[in-house]
Amino acid sequence: MxxxxxxxxxxxxxxxxxxxxxxxxxxxxxxxxxxxxxxxxxxxxxxxxxxxxxxxxxxxxxxxxxxxxxxxxxxxxxxxxxxxxxxxxxxxxxxxxxxxxxxxxxxPPLSYRRWSAGTLKSAVGPGRRLADVLPDMVDPLGAAVADRLRESGWQRCGEDGQGGGDAQPRHVFEIPLEGRSLDDVWSGLNQEWRRNIKKATKSGVETVVGDDSRLPDFYALLQQTERRDGFRLGRSLAYFERQYRVLNEEAPGRIRLYLARHEDEVLAAHTLITLGRRAWYLTGASADHRREVRPSNALQWRMIRDAHAAGIATYDMRGVPDTLDPQVRAFGLMRWKLGTGGQVAETVGEWEVxxxxxxxxxxxxxxxxxxxxx
The missing domain is CATH 3.40.630.30 (Gcn5-related N-acetyltransferase (GNAT))
Known part of the structure; x- marks a missing residue:
C-alpha cells in the first residue's frame, strides 16, 4: 500500500x-x-x-x-x-x-483488565501490586485474543524473563471523557488536584499552546526532569523537533506543545497527540524550582479541557508502574495520575513469535x- x-x-x-x-x-x-x-x-x-x-x-x-x-x-x-x-x-x-x-x-491495542482509581486507592500498601487487586472489569475480547495468540505459538514479551518485556507500556492510565460534562470531570479529580489547580490559578500560572520555537524550552525542562526523577529517555532535541514536524505535516495539530508560564518563565511543558477520538499525553517535563505554584497540574487541566472541548472520548495519560507500594519511588507517578479519578487499563501487551x-x-x-x- x-x-x-x-x-x-x-x-x-x-x-x-x-x-x-x-x-x-x-x-x-x-x-x-x-x-x-x-x-x-x-x-x-x-x-x-x-x-x-x-x-x-x-x-x-x-x-x-x-x-x-x-x-x-x-x-x-x-x-x-x-x-x-x-x-x-x-x-x-x-x-x-x-x-x-x-x-x-x-x-494488539486491546485492554485486558481495568481498575478504577477508587479501587486502587483502597488497595495501596506495602508490597502490593496491581496483580494483587481484583479488577473492576475484565475485557472478554482482550482475554480471548490473548488465549488465541498463545494457542497459535505467540509468546507474551517478558513472560519467560527474556527479551526485556514490552517496548510500549502495558499498564496505561485513562480518563474517560465521553458522556461527561466538564463539571463531571472536575468533580472526578481528588481534593489535592483541585486544590493545586486553584493554587496555580491564584499564583498567576498561565497555560498556553506553543509552537516549535519553544521546543528548546521543553527539552531543557526534560533534562531537568530526567536528572530529578532518575530516568533517561535517551532522546535528543533533534528527535523532538522531527517528531513535532512530521506529525503536524501529516495532520496540522496532531501534536501540540503546551507550556505553563509563571512570572515570564516556562516552568512546565507537555506534549499532546490526538488521533480520532483519543488524545495521548505523551511527554511531560517540569522545572526543579517554584514547584509550589503547581504548573504541571494547571497544564494537565488545560490539556484535559481542550480535549473535552474537541470531543475526545478518552484522555490517555500513557504508562503507569504496576506497584501500589507507597515506599517504592515509582508509586509517585501512579499516585499523581490516580488523583485525576480515571482508571488503569492493562493491555494484552506485546507478543512475539x-x-x-x-x-x-x-x-x-x-x-x-x-x-x-x-
Missing part, C-alpha cells in the same frame, strides 16, 4: 464510533519519527477489494545479515472480534517471512539476549 492509502484507512478507522482504539503509533508519520527503521504499509482486503485492516511494520536490520526484526507497535489496526483472525495473522507472518523477518513483535528456520531462531535468541542486557 502507498503511505497515502494507508493513512486514509487509519484516519477513517480512528474516526469511527465503536471501532476500538487506533494508536498514533500506527500512523505513517510515526515511521518518519523512528530513524534506523524501514517502514512497510500493509493492508488486508476481502474478496470484493474492501479493506478490512492495516499494519505499519517497522523493520530493524540485524548487523551483518539480511534479516530483520519486524515490529508492529500498538497494532495491527483490525477488527479483533471478526471471524478469521487466525487466517489474517497467518497471512501476515507469511509475508513477513518472505520479507526477511526472523522475529515478529506486535502489540520467531519465524521458522534454524537461522531465524538463532537470531531471535540473540535479539532477546540483547534486549535483556539493554
Amino acid at each position: 502507498t503511505p497515502e492509502h494507508y493513512a486514509a484507512f487509519v484516519r477513517g478507522r480512528s474516526a469511527e464510533s465503536g471501532a476500538g482504539q487506533v494508536s498514533f503509533l500506527q500512523c505513517p508519520s510515526w515511521a518518519a519519527v523512528k530513524e534506523g527503521w524501514k517502514p512497510e504499509y500493509l493492508g488486508w482486503f476481502d474478496g470484493q477489494g474492501r479493506q478490512e485492516g492495516a499494519a505499519l511494520v517497522l523493520y530493524r536490520q540485524m548487523p551483518g545479515v539480511r534479516r530483520y526484526f519486524a515490529y508492529i507497535p500498538e497494532g495491527p489496526v483490525l477488527d479483533w472480534a471478526a471471524p478469521g483472525l487466525g487466517d489474517r495473522l497467518a497471512t501476515l507472518l507469511d509475508h513477513l517471512r518472505d520479507a526477511g523477518a526472523f522475529t515478529v513483535r506486535m502489540g 520467531p519465524l521458522q528456520g534454524a537461522v531465524n531462531k538463532t537470531l531471535h535468541r540473540a535479539m532477546q539476549a540483547y534486549l535483556s542486557r539493554r
Whole structure:
C-alpha cells in the first residue's frame, strides 16, 4: 500500500464510533519519527477489494545479515472480534517471512483488565501490586485474543524473563471523557488536584499552546526532569523537533506543545497527540524550582479541557508502574495520575513469535539476549 492509502484507512478507522482504539503509533508519520527503521504499509482486503485492516511494520536490520526484526507497535489496526483472525495473522507472518523477518513483535491495542482509581486507592500498601487487586472489569475480547495468540505459538514479551518485556507500556492510565460534562470531570479529580489547580490559578500560572520555537524550552525542562526523577529517555532535541514536524505535516495539530508560564518563565511543558477520538499525553517535563505554584497540574487541566472541548472520548495519560507500594519511588507517578479519578487499563501487551528456520531462531535468541542486557 502507498503511505497515502494507508493513512486514509487509519484516519477513517480512528474516526469511527465503536471501532476500538487506533494508536498514533500506527500512523505513517510515526515511521518518519523512528530513524534506523524501514517502514512497510500493509493492508488486508476481502474478496470484493474492501479493506478490512492495516499494519505499519517497522523493520530493524540485524548487523551483518539480511534479516530483520519486524515490529508492529500498538497494532495491527483490525477488527479483533471478526471471524478469521487466525487466517489474517497467518497471512501476515507469511509475508513477513518472505520479507526477511526472523522475529515478529506486535502489540494488539486491546485492554485486558481495568481498575478504577477508587479501587486502587483502597488497595495501596506495602508490597502490593496491581496483580494483587481484583479488577473492576475484565475485557472478554482482550482475554480471548490473548488465549488465541498463545494457542497459535505467540509468546507474551517478558513472560519467560527474556527479551526485556514490552517496548510500549502495558499498564496505561485513562480518563474517560465521553458522556461527561466538564463539571463531571472536575468533580472526578481528588481534593489535592483541585486544590493545586486553584493554587496555580491564584499564583498567576498561565497555560498556553506553543509552537516549535519553544521546543528548546521543553527539552531543557526534560533534562531537568530526567536528572530529578532518575530516568533517561535517551532522546535528543533533534528527535523532538522531527517528531513535532512530521506529525503536524501529516495532520496540522496532531501534536501540540503546551507550556505553563509563571512570572515570564516556562516552568512546565507537555506534549499532546490526538488521533480520532483519543488524545495521548505523551511527554511531560517540569522545572526543579517554584514547584509550589503547581504548573504541571494547571497544564494537565488545560490539556484535559481542550480535549473535552474537541470531543475526545478518552484522555490517555500513557504508562503507569504496576506497584501500589507507597515506599517504592515509582508509586509517585501512579499516585499523581490516580488523583485525576480515571482508571488503569492493562493491555494484552506485546507478543512475539520467531519465524521458522534454524537461522531465524538463532537470531531471535540473540535479539532477546540483547534486549535483556539493554
